[in-house]
Amino acid sequence: MEWFQYALIVLAGFFSGFINTLAGSGSLITLPLLIALGLPANVANGTNRIAIFLQNVVGVSSYKSQKVFEFKSSINLVIPAVIGSILGAFLAVDINEELMTKLIGGLLVFMFFFILLKPSKWLKEQQVKAPLPYWARAIVFFIIGLYGGFIQAGVGFFLLAGLVLGAGYDLVKANAIKVFIVLIYTGFAIIVFLINDQINFKYGLILAAGSMIGAYVGARFAVKWGPRFVRYLLLVVLILAAVKMLGIVG
Numbered sequence: 001m002e003w004f005q006y007a008l009i010v011l012a013g014f015f016s017g018f019i020n021t022l023a024g025s026g027s028l029i030t031l032p033l034l035i036a037l038g039l040p041a042n043v044a045n046g047t048n049r050i051a052i053f054l055q056n057v058v059g060v061s062s063y064k065s066q067k068v069f070e071f072k073s074s075i076n077l078v079i080p081a082v083i084g085s086i087l088g089a090f091l092a093v094d095i096n097e098e099l100m101t102k103l104i105g106g107l108l109v110f111m112f113f114f115i116l117l118k119p120s121k122w123l124k125e126q127q128v129k130a131p132l133p134y135w136a137r138a139i140v141f142f143i144i145g146l147y148g149g150f151i152q153a154g155v156g157f158f159l160l161a162g163l164v165l166g167a168g169y170d171l172v173k174a175n176a177i178k179v180f181i182v183l184i185y186t187g188f189a190i191i192v193f194l195i196n197d198q199i200n201f202k203y204g205l206i207l208a209a210g211s212m213i214g215a216y217v218g219a220r221f222a223v224k225w226g227p228r229f230v231r232y233l234l235l236v237v238l239i240l241a242a243v244k245m246l247g248i249v250g
Contacts, residue, residue, distance in 0.1 A: 005037065006206060008033065009033065009037075009203065009206045009207050009210065010206060010207075010209055010210035011210060012029050012030050012033050012207065012210065013030065013051055013055075013206070013207040013208060013209060013210025013211035013212075013213075013214065014210040014211065014213055014214035014217075015029055015210075015214060016029050016030045016051065016055070016207075016210075016211050016214060017051070017055040017058075017059075017210065017211030017212060017213065017214025017215035017216075017217075017218060018214035018215070018217055018218040018221075019214075019218070019237055020052070020055060020056075020059075020156055020179075020182075020211075020214075020215070020218070021055070021056075021059045021175065021179055021214070021215045021218030021219050021222065022175060022218045022221065022222050022230055022233050022234070022237075023156060023157070023160070023175075023230070023233055023234045023237040023238070024155065024156020024157045024158075024159070024160065024178075024237070024241075025156060025157065025237055025238075025240075025241040026156075026211075027048055027052070028241055028244055030048050030051065030207060030211075031044055031045065031048055034047055034048060034203060034207075037203065039200055039203065042196075042198050043198045043199070043200055045151070045193075045198070046190075046193030046194075046196075046198035046199040046200075047198075047199050047200045047201075047203050047204040047207070048204070048207070049186050049189055049190050049193060049199070049204075050190065050199065050201065050204030050205060050207070050208055051204060051207040051208040051210075051211040052182065052186050052211070053183065053186045053187060053190060053208075054208040054211065054212050055208065055211035055212050055214065055215035056179045056180070056182050056183035056186065056215065057183060057212075058212045058215040058216050058219075059176075059179035059183075059215040059216075059218070059219050060176070060179050060180050060183055062215070062216050062219035062220065063175070063176035063179065063219050063222075063223070064176075066219070066220075066223045068172060068173060068176045068222075068223055069173075069176040069177065069180060071180075074177045074180050074181065076134065076137075076138075077137060077138075077141050077162075077163075077167065077177065077181060078180065078181050078184050078185070079138075080137075080138040080139070080141045080142040080145060081141040081142065081144060081145035081148070081159075081181050081184075081185050082145060082184055082185045082188055083142060083145065084141070084142040084143060084144065084145025084146035084147075084148070084149060084185075085145040085146065085148050085149030085185035085186075085188055085189050086149060086185075086188050086189070086192065087146055087149065088145065088146040088147060088148060088149025088150035088151075088189075089149040089150065089188070089189040089192035089193065090149075090192055091146075091149070091150050105241075105242045105243075105244075105246035105247075106242075106246070108157060108238050108239075108241055108242035109239075109242045109246075112235060112238040112239050112242065132165075132166040132167070136166070137162070137166050137167060140162045140166055141159075141162055141181070144158045144159055144162055145181075145185050148182065148185060148186075148189075149185060149188075149189045149192075155182070156178060156182070157234075157238060157241070159174075159178040159181060159182070160174050160175065160178055160234070163177055163178060170227045171222075171227040171230040171231055171234070172222050172223060172226060172227050172230060175219075175222055175230065176219075176222075179215075179219075
């Protein structure tokens, strides 16, 4: 591998870590790159999880040091997401991948307009109680975990929606909990990919080097600039991810 390819992987990792820590869909940058470098799609999917795991270690640590992340408020949502992610990573079904991608793209467009037109729901934390009862949140996070274990790309958007609309957090606290949930379930997903020999550690660790730096910078930006900044960035990334998934651009 040429030196510029190493630099490209690290740079892609940085942007992926930054975007994932603040919004989501950083895998739409890294997965195509890993495939372009010659990895089969399933190995690229598994290799990408190494960077995701390590970037979220850094993200959780940074949010915790800034007193945004609280373990007790997160663990009840982690459990159903982890169960779903394990099933998703093992999932081997005959699906139309192109149709699924376009459906996700459509959902992202819907989420874009919802965030655009209902800003108060994303900027202010609900002080009284969560909008949904725990059993409903558990189902939602199980389904999100199922998707995250299966493909990962775009899962951050759905986690943020569940945490803001279902659990009542503002965008900064939701991001802190999101990175913790992804950290835990990615650890279990990595085991599944390891068992199936679908991880290239050389590429994964190079990618992780950039993504950990990006995650650190992203977490600092989120806390310093607040929910309003995160909302604007989320809107931009949402529409770009939707355009990519809908096949409007290559």
